[in-house]
Amino acid sequence: xxxxxxxxxxxxxxxxxxxxxxxxxxxTYNRLLEELNKAKGEGKKLKQNDTQKLLVNLKEDKxxxxxxxxxxxxxxxxxxxxxxxDSLKNTSPDSLVV
Numbered sequence: 001x002x003x004x005x006x007x008x009x010x011x012x013x014x015x016x017x018x019x020x021x022x023x024x025x026x027x028t029y030n031r032l033l034e035e036l037n038k039a040k041g042e043g044k045k046l047k048q049n050d051t052q053k054l055l056v057n058l059k060e061d062k063x064x065x066x067x068x069x070x071x072x073x074x075x076x077x078x079x080x081x082x083x084x085x086d087s088l089k090n091t092s093p094d095s096l097v098v
Contacts, residue, residue: 024064025076031058032080048081 010018032051039046046054055077059065065073 025072028073029076029080036084051077
């Protein structure tokens with residue numbers, strides 16, 4: 001398998017849009033991680049479908065979501081679940097800090 005690296009030189013308008021999208025992804029990741037931690041503290045287990053429903057609710061609460069790309073946000077959600085699941089496999093439940 002070959003890997004390729006590309007260097008982008010976006011203009012100012014595209015750079016602003018990319019930064020908005022990155023901020024939205026970062027905010028989404030942190031907010032959903034907070035929800036997973038809250039559910040864990042309450043003894044509940046959130047599945048990916050549950051967090052997808054939360055994502056729909058977040059889109060209604062945060063105006064910036066209307067400008068974001070839903071596929072990017074869904075991918076970020078999938079990455080979050082992979083990270084949490086991997087953490088659970090590699091550590092004891094008592095030492096897990098998500």
